[in-house]
Amino acid sequence: MKYYIIAGEASGDLHASFLMKSIKRNDADAVFRAWGGDLMAAQGAEIVKHYRDLAFMGFAEVLQNLKTIFNNISFCKKDILQFEPDVLILVDYPGFNLRIAKFAKQQGLKVIYYISPQIWAWKKSRVHSIKKYVDKMLVILPFEKEFYAKYNYDVDFVGHPLLDSINKEKLLEKEVFLKESKLQEKPIIALLPGSRKQEVSKMLEQMLLVESNFKDYQFVIAGVETLGQEFYNEILENSEAKVLFGQTHNIVVNATAALVTSGTATLETAIIGTPEVVCYTGNWLSYQIAKRIVDIEYISLVNLIMDKLVVTELIQSELNKQNLIKELDKILPNGNNRETMLEDFKLLRQKLGNKGASDNAAEIIDDFLEYHKTAETELSADAVCITKNNTQSK
Numbered sequence: 288m289k290y291y292i293i294a295g296e297a298s299g300d301l302h303a304s305f306l307m308k309s310i311k312r313n314d315a316d317a318v319f320r321a322w323g324g325d326l327m328a329a330q331g332a333e334i335v336k337h338y339r340d341l342a343f344m345g346f347a348e349v350l351q352n353l354k355t356i357f358n359n360i361s362f363c364k365k366d367i368l369q370f371e372p373d374v375l376i377l378v379d380y381p382g383f384n385l386r387i388a389k390f391a392k393q394q395g396l397k398v399i400y401y402i403s404p405q406i407w408a409w410k411k412s413r414v415h416s417i418k419k420y421v422d423k424m425l426v427i428l429p430f431e432k433e434f435y436a437k438y439n440y441d442v443d444f445v446g447h448p449l450l451d452s453i454n455k456e457k458l459l460e461k462e463v464f465l466k467e468s469k470l471q472e473k474p475i476i477a478l479l480p481g482s483r484k485q486e487v488s489k490m491l492e493q494m495l496l497v498e499s500n501f502k503d504y505q506f507v508i509a510g511v512e513t514l515g516q517e518f519y520n521e522i523l524e525n526s527e528a529k530v531l532f533g534q535t536h537n538i539v540v541n542a543t544a545a546l547v548t549s550g551t552a553t554l555e556t557a558i559i560g561t562p563e564v565v566c567y568t569g570n571w572l573s574y575q576i577a578k579r580i581v582d583i584e585y586i587s588l589v590n591l592i593m594d595k596l597v598v599t600e601l602i603q604s605e606l607n608k609q610n611l612i613k614e615l616d617k618i619l620p621n622g623n624n625r626e627t628m629l630e631d632f633k634l635l636r637q638k639l640g641n642k643g644a645s646d647n648a649a650e651i652i653d654d655f656l657e658y659h660k661t662a663e664t665e666l667s668a669d670a671v672c673i674t675k676n677n678t679q680s681k
Contacts, residue, residue: 288314288656291372292321292332293363293387295341295380297482298551299402300324302448302645303378306401307332309649320370322363323378335366339513341383356383364390374656377421378402385416392420397659399423401648403442407434408583414438423655425648428592429638445647446640449551453536453558454642461541468531473505476615477542477561478528479535479552482511484518486548489568491522494546496608497615498526504543509535509552544618546611553598554588557635562618562628564611565589565600592638597631599624 290310294303304326311317311330319332322341328334341359360383367375367387374397377384381404388398403426406413414435417424424442426432432444465472480490491508498506506528510519519530531538535552539545539559547553549567556563565587585591589598599614601607617624 288316288373289318289320289370290374290376291367291370292319292323292327292376292378293380293384294321294323294327294378295338295383297324297338299378299380300326300338301452302402303327303376304330305448305451305645306376306378306648309645310652312646313649313653320366320372335363341380359383360386363387367391367396368394372396374399374652376401376652379404381406381413385413385420388420389416392422397422397656399425399652399655401425402427402448403431403435407431414440423651425651427639427644428588429640430592430594443647443651444640445651446642446644447554447558448644448648449555449558450636450639450642451645453555456536458540459537464537464541468507468529468534468537470507470529471505473503475507475538475542476501476504477538477545477547477556478506478508479539479545479547479556480508481548481550481552484514486569487511487514487518488522490548490566491519493566493568493606494611495522495526495528497546497611498528500612501615505529507531507538507542509538543620544615546615549586549600549602551588554592557589557598557632558639560629560632562622562625563598564614564618565598566606566611567600567602568606569603589635593631593635597628597635 292303294300300323303323307319307327307330321327321332321334322336323332323334324338336359375391377388377398377400379402385404388400391398398421400417400421403424404413418438418440424435425445426442427445427447429444432442435442459467478491478494480487480494508519508528508530510530510532512532516530536559539556539561542561545556545561545563546566547556547563549565553563553565567586583591585600586602587598587600590596601610601614616622618628619625
């Protein structure tokens with residue numbers, strides 16, 4: 288089978304790569320063409336466009352890059368037609384992928400969506416487009432199945448792929464990690480400031496404000512390799528914090544606590560089991576627009592899944608030195624919120640389905656394609672019989 292996959296962000300590249308690995312177990316002859324990243328390429332995908340060239344954060348940033356976005360959409364449509372895939376698999380990235388879903392369906396292609404757009408947060412009306420243009424929706428958050436059911440749309444909950452990726456990693460013991468990373472013999476506070484340049488600049492400057500208040504700890508930053516050491520050095524000019532690249536999960540699993548920029552990383556940190564404070568500050572205009580149209584009580588996936596405040600969220604003006612110190616104190620050893628948070632993290636992992644999301648998704652995709660292949664074969668056979676009977680009757 289020929290699979291065309293579109294993942295427009297780093298997290299999508301990760302989850303799609305695991306899905307591809309599972310698909311290959313069911314389909315040894317699978318051919319992949321994709322929009323994604325290095326992890327998908329490592330699984331054998333021919334990468335059309337790298338996600339680094341696709342990610343624009345916030346409403347203002349999207350407006351500034353509209354021409355590039357529309358050019359990418361136009362190019363993608365032509366590339367899909369040229370490749371002639373058996374199925375199109377879309378991974379999150381809704382602004383782009385929902386437009387491609389409509390186009391693909393109009394061309395008679397089979398469309399599968401893996402990792403639902405967060406339409407339960409805003410633009411709920413998109414559910415009608417999804418029902419119309421997506422043949423099979425595979426969701427990774429337990430409450431999403433209930434959300435779609437309200438609109439009479441049956442979706443499949445497959446579990447969360449982060450559980451698979453974290454469980455399969457060979458994470459280092461603390462002594463080994465400290466030695467190999469040339470860190471001090473001090474407990475760690477992990478800093479996860481995000482993945483995009485503008486995001487990291489803003490978030491890391493805020494997070495580092497508390498460094499002098501926690502002298503008994505060392506601050507370790509989960510760095511993004513594509514941004515490079517020099518980029519971080521400019522921010523760390525007056526700091527003792529250390530940047531490690533390609534070690535995010537090792538940093539988090541060996542940390543006493545973490546400050547984490549809102550996004551997938553908040554869920555990763557919770558699954559690993561490290562107490563955290565969720566942080567976010569962004570473009571003023573983007574935030575003002577989002578505040579008026581987003582229909583959710585929390586911004587963190589941890590709190591949304593648990594349907595209660597498990598991790599503190601410091602947003603915009605609330606993200607300041609005083610609040611960071613206060614909330615970080617609460618989740619360090621002897622802090623009054625640490626043990627409660629750890630217990631909630633255990634319940635969170637249970638809600639997410641424990642493991643097997645990629646295999647579950649691949650199995651559903653395989654069954655879907657086999658069903659349609661059989662149906663099309665039977666339809667062709669019926670058409671031949673009808674033609675023969677009409678010829679004989681003449």
